[in-house]
Amino acid sequence: MLKIVFVTGNLNKARxxxxxxxxxxxxxxxxxxxxxxxxSDSLEEIAKASALEATGLVGKPVIVEDSGLxxxxxxxxxxxxxxxxxKTIGNRGILKLMEGIDDRDASFRSVVAYCxxxxxxxxxxxxxRGKISYEEKGKVWAFxxxxxxxxxxxxxxxxxxxxxxDRISHRRRALEKFAKWYLKF
Amino acid sequence: MLKIVFVTGNLNKARxxxxxxxxxxxxxxxxxxxxxxxxSDSLEEIAKASALEATGLVGKPVIVEDSGLxxxxxxxxxxxxxxxxxKTIGNRGILKLMEGIDDRDASFRSVVAYCxxxxxxxxxxxxxRGKISYEEKGKVWAFxxxxxxxxxxxxxxxxxxxxxxDRISHRRRALEKFAKWYLKF
Numbered sequence: 001m002l003k004i005v006f007v008t009g010n011l012n013k014a015r016x017x018x019x020x021x022x023x024x025x026x027x028x029x030x031x032x033x034x035x036x037x038x039x040s041d042s043l044e045e046i047a048k049a050s051a052l053e054a055t056g057l058v059g060k061p062v063i064v065e066d067s068g069l070x071x072x073x074x075x076x077x078x079x080x081x082x083x084x085x086x087k088t089i090g091n092r093g094i095l096k097l098m099e100g101i102d103d104r105d106a107s108f109r110s111v112v113a114y115c116x117x118x119x120x121x122x123x124x125x126x127x128x129r130g131k132i133s134y135e136e137k138g139k140v141w142a143f144x145x146x147x148x149x150x151x152x153x154x155x156x157x158x159x160x161x162x163x164x165x166d167r168i169s170h171r172r173r174a175l176e177k178f179a180k181w182y183l184k185f
Numbered sequence: 186m187l188k189i190v191f192v193t194g195n196l197n198k199a200r201x202x203x204x205x206x207x208x209x210x211x212x213x214x215x216x217x218x219x220x221x222x223x224x225s226d227s228l229e230e231i232a233k234a235s236a237l238e239a240t241g242l243v244g245k246p247v248i249v250e251d252s253g254l255x256x257x258x259x260x261x262x263x264x265x266x267x268x269x270x271x272k273t274i275g276n277r278g279i280l281k282l283m284e285g286i287d288d289r290d291a292s293f294r295s296v297v298a299y300c301x302x303x304x305x306x307x308x309x310x311x312x313x314r315g316k317i318s319y320e321e322k323g324k325v326w327a328f329x330x331x332x333x334x335x336x337x338x339x340x341x342x343x344x345x346x347x348x349x350x351d352r353i354s355h356r357r358r359a360l361e362k363f364a365k366w367y368l369k370f
Contacts (some may be wrong), residue, residue, distance in 0.1 A: 088262035
């Protein structure tokens with residue numbers, strides 16, 4: 001089985017990434033490090049800069065992952081700053097901002113960036129379109145209780161089990177692109 | 186008159202900084218560059234990293250400035266991500282988040298970071314405590330129309346003229362600390 005180092009300080013993310021890549025017969029070695037993130041409107045730019053830093057620290061080829069929830073009627077907020085927004089105003093704050101707004105369109109985006117000793121990071125993007133719910137549904141992690149992907153069922157990410165979510169998520173889509181490239185690399 | 190290079194891509198900020206430092210007999214040379222900002226909860230850390238980058242680019246001692254509005258009842262949101270929040274949800278979004286919240290306490294913080302060829306950035310912090318208004322008052326820039334400093338008058342930053350604001354602002358306080366140090370340096 002092929003191996004890859006995945007660097008993150010977020011254990012939930014590490015679990016998801018390992019489970020998804022196992023489907024592609026890639027074995028994940030998790031390195032628990034919190035990387036510097038730059039401020040940028042572009043998830044790709046943020047993830048590539050982190051991957052470059054991570055390769056330097058770990059001394060091996062690595063992947064990192066960054067994701068964000070982009071809400072159309074809020075001009076893309078919270079976007080790349082999703083984790084800070086979670087820590088402060090949280091899902092309640094998002095729902096308050098969306099009060100009285102009928103256009104609930106949002107997309108969840110994930111960028112996986114790969115970097116090795118050549119120090120030229122590559123990125124792989126996955127996106128899932130959906131809606132912001134009117135209330136939190138299901139527990140778990142981050143924005144999962146307020147994001148309903150556009151598909152049959154109308155469940156939030158948080159109402160799905162991990163197997164169901166990992167089959168359709170933005171993170172899955174980005175990792176699948178990475179895996180197809182990496183297996184041929 | 187002493188000189189210092191101030192690096193920013195924000196012309197409003199460049200004007201304010203030049204006017205304030207003129208009071209301390211320091212002449213500002215503005216270099217118009219947009220610097221990388223890291224994501225961090227700490228304005229000091231962000232400003233120091235930017236100052237280090239700026240000295241490298243400009244090849245002279247420089248200052249940079251970063252500021253943020255920290256709202257107590259929102260756990261410090263928008264904090265260091267103030268400019269992204271301005272571009273997306275804006276002042277209306279902040280006022281919506283504050284609906285029904287009686288505790289309007291907030292503080293505006295400014296960090297000036299200095300760096301020279303020794304590449305050991307120093308920072309100077311200024312803070313002004315105040316309240317979030319119930320509506321936007323006055324025009325101008327960024328969060329100025331919704332921030333009322335705790336002082337007589339109850340005016341927002343935006344309702345003050347630039348001379349009045351520059352006499353009491355968080356940016357003034359940080360720059361004053363820098364100036365006192367720099368003049369003796």
